[in-house]
Amino acid sequence: MLTLAVKSLKNRKFTTALTIAAIALSVTLLLGVERIRKEAKASFTKTISGTDLIVGARTGPVQLLLYSVFRIGNATNNISWESYQEMSQNPNVKWTIPISLGDSHRGYRVMGTNADYFKHFLFAGGRRLEMAKGRIFDGVFDAVLGADVARALGYRLEDAIIIAHGAGQVSFVKHDDKPFTVVGILRKTGTPVDQTVHVRLEGIEAIHIDWQDGAPLPGQSISRQQVLNMDLTPKTITAFLVGLKSRIAVFGVQRFVNQYPQEPLLAILPGVALQELWHLVGVAEKALLAVSGFVVVVGLAGMLIALMTSLNERRREMAILRSVGARPYHVFALIVGESALLTVMGVAIGIGLLYALLVISQPLILAKFGIFIEISAISLYELWLIVIVCLAGIVIGLIPGYRIYRYSLADGMTIRI
Amino acid sequence: MPETFAATIAIELSEMCFAWRDGLEPVLKIAHLQINKGERVFIAGPSGGGKSTLLSLVAGVVVPQRGTIKVNGCRLNGLQGAARDRFRADNIGYIYQMFNLIPYLSVVENVTLPCRFSARRRERASARSSGYTNEALRLLNHLGMGEAPVIDKPVTELSVGQQQRVAAARALIGTPEILVADEPTSALDTNRREAFIELLFNECDRQDTTIVFVSHDTGLEPLFDRTIRLSDINTKWNKSC
Numbered sequence: 228m229l230t231l232a233v234k235s236l237k238n239r240k241f242t243t244a245l246t247i248a249a250i251a252l253s254v255t256l257l258l259g260v261e262r263i264r265k266e267a268k269a270s271f272t273k274t275i276s277g278t279d280l281i282v283g284a285r286t287g288p289v290q291l292l293l294y295s296v297f298r299i300g301n302a303t304n305n306i307s308w309e310s311y312q313e314m315s316q317n318p319n320v321k322w323t324i325p326i327s328l329g330d331s332h333r334g335y336r337v338m339g340t341n342a343d344y345f346k347h348f349l350f351a352g353g354r355r356l357e358m359a360k361g362r363i364f365d366g367v368f369d370a371v372l373g374a375d376v377a378r379a380l381g382y383r384l385e386d387a388i389i390i391a392h393g394a395g396q397v398s399f400v401k402h403d404d405k406p407f408t409v410v411g412i413l414r415k416t417g418t419p420v421d422q423t424v425h426v427r428l429e430g431i432e433a434i435h436i437d438w439q440d441g442a443p444l445p446g447q448s449i450s451r452q453q454v455l456n457m458d459l460t461p462k463t464i465t466a467f468l469v470g471l472k473s474r475i476a477v478f479g480v481q482r483f484v485n486q487y488p489q490e491p492l493l494a495i496l497p498g499v500a501l502q503e504l505w506h507l508v509g510v511a512e513k514a515l516l517a518v519s520g521f522v523v524v525v526g527l528a529g530m531l532i533a534l535m536t537s538l539n540e541r542r543r544e545m546a547i548l549r550s551v552g553a554r555p556y557h558v559f560a561l562i563v564g565e566s567a568l569l570t571v572m573g574v575a576i577g578i579g580l581l582y583a584l585l586v587i588s589q590p591l592i593l594a595k596f597g598i599f600i601e602i603s604a605i606s607l608y609e610l611w612l613i614v615i616v617c618l619a620g621i622v623i624g625l626i627p628g629y630r631i632y633r634y635s636l637a638d639g640m641t642i643r644i
Numbered sequence: 645m646p647e648t649f650a651a652t653i654a655i656e657l658s659e660m661c662f663a664w665r666d667g668l669e670p671v672l673k674i675a676h677l678q679i680n681k682g683e684r685v686f687i688a689g690p691s692g693g694g695k696s697t698l699l700s701l702v703a704g705v706v707v708p709q710r711g712t713i714k715v716n717g718c719r720l721n722g723l724q725g726a727a728r729d730r731f732r733a734d735n736i737g738y739i740y741q742m743f744n745l746i747p748y749l750s751v752v753e754n755v756t757l758p759c760r761f762s763a764r765r766r767e768r769a770s771a772r773s774s775g776y777t778n779e780a781l782r783l784l785n786h787l788g789m790g791e792a793p794v795i796d797k798p799v800t801e802l803s804v805g806q807q808q809r810v811a812a813a814r815a816l817i818g819t820p821e822i823l824v825a826d827e828p829t830s831a832l833d834t835n836r837r838e839a840f841i842e843l844l845f846n847e848c849d850r851q852d853t854t855i856v857f858v859s860h861d862t863g864l865e866p867l868f869d870r871t872i873r874l875s876d877i878n879t880k881w882n883k884s885c
Contacts, residue, residue, distance in 0.1 A: 238747060544746055544747075548746070549729075550703070550732075550738035551733065552732055552758055552761030553729070554725075555725070
């Protein structure tokens with residue numbers, strides 16, 4: 228019966244090809260969305276790694292994560308330099324990376340930090356920041372650009388950039404008396420680092436030295452030269468990342484930070500906060516999967532339509548088969564077999580298409596978005612999706628199958644056109 | 645005596661009444677009809693007179709409400725649907741008026757189609773020509789369809805006459821006891837009709853096959869052993885079954 232089904236499908240090459248194409252594309256979309264979903268989640272959780280705790284002023288964990296790692300939103304409060312110093316002296320602490328936010332350059336966030344950032348900051352399961360061009364900052368007015376910043380704004384080494392006060396896209400208050408010089412450009416990471424301008428904490432301090440309460444003090448301008456001779460130790464920072472000597476200490480240190488008597492602080496575990504955040508954005512991703520699920524339904528509906536419309540013209544074929552001894556269930560099996568074949572072929576081609584697309588797009592996506600899409604085997608979950616699609620195809624085939632079964636019982640060998 | 649008598653009867657209908665559905669007017673009501681083995685019977689009657697229905701009954705596709713149908717001594721209306729299908733596959737070759745062939749199968753595949761559904765016919769065909777494909781080729785050859793270019797053509801490109809000969813080869817493969825032909829010549833022109841029937845008879849003689857041939861074309865009558873006028877034996881106007 229299967230060879231008959233194959234030959235019958237071959238006979239209707241055009242509709243067969245269209246049906247298979249529809250199923251294949253819908254399966255590619257379904258699995259593709261599932262892959263993107265997984266990769267997006269993976270790359271989301273890859274934005275930071277190797278950091279045991281993030282410490283900021285007391286706020287919500289997700290908010291702290293958003294502004295310290297994703298550069299979204301603003302801190303409501305800062306941490307005093309003294310608290311930071313004390314924390315970094317803690318015997319369990321291996322390293323710390325101070326972060327000072329609040330300024331921006333043409334919509335990109337400016338982050339004040341120190342050289343430890345380039346030494347200790349890890350992402351994507353242990354990748355280190357690398358310089359594409361130039362070097363890390365050294366002088367007070369040196370700036371290291373993220374890959375996107377440099378590309379979008381067309382900056383090269385030695386270009387001068389002016390930092391604006393505040394984090395908005397358009398700012399009317401600029402630190403134009405103290406321009407910075409681009410000394411380095413980072414390689415693409417696929418994380419918010421790409422959209423960050425990195426300067427030294429002292430640089431942040433320097434541009435605000437003649438400011439008070441978020442505005443320049445009138446008549447008290449201190450020149451770029453003068454400021455270099457002043458004490459530029461920051462008074463506050465926004466947050467800091469902590470690496471511990473032993474991960475076992477993480478809860479102890481967290482408790483210590485959260486109960487710090489001098490200042491209300493919050494320490495979060497980045498992994499936990501990322502999960503929490505993913506739950507928030509995960510709704511969109513589930514909606515996307517649902518949409519691609521519907522596309523599969525449409526693809527299978529197309530197959531149902533193709534089979535149903537072919538039934539009437541095939542009643543003669545069925546009568547002939549009956550006359551040579553086919554039983555009604557043979558006729559039923561022929562149609563169900565056809566739909567099963569269509570589905571399985573569609574699914575197989577869809578999977579092939581997915582991998583072809585992955586192979587082609589992998590280098591492009593890496594170059595453009597810095598996301599490394601792993602070409603992995605079919606996961607168990609994907610296998611489930613595939614099995615469900617195949618079963619759905621066979622179940623859908625039961626409808627025309629039952630119909631032709633009824634026809635062949637009623638028609639017998641009488642040919643009705 | 646009844647033993648030998650029974651062995652010579654191919655088809656026997658008695659007190660048979662059939663309606664398409666219970667409660668509907670009967671289409672066929674036949675008190676008695678007997679066709680002997682090896683006989684070539686011409687069943688004449690106007691279109692819509694129940695000729696095709698009679699063939700469906702003989703082929704066991706439908707069962708009568710009343711009475712019995714015996715084919716080769718087997719009481720068809722006592723069999724389950726699946727058993728009737730098997731019986732048909734094993735014992736009956738069927739030729740339609742036209743468009744007999746499955747368009748997506750080759751000529752030889754069309755001819756060997758019954759061998760897919762009947763082990764008995766497959767074995768018989770294989771035994772006869774060392775493989776049922778060879779038997780198909782042999783039959784096609786006998787029916788004047790042996791040349792390679794015709795056999796290799798898609799069946800949809802064959803002429804109607806060629807298609808009917810392929811259908812005949814299919815009906816005859818694996819030597820079924822009974823050949824049922826439902827106006828197989830109506831799509832052929834007159835001189836081709838007789839040639840076709842002669843080829844059919846030749847092959848049936850070799851296999852000692854009973855032929856039940858239905859047509860409204862009475863011009864073919866003289867070629868047959870016997871003519872049965874359906875209107876003579878059908879007493880359906882006696883209302884219900």
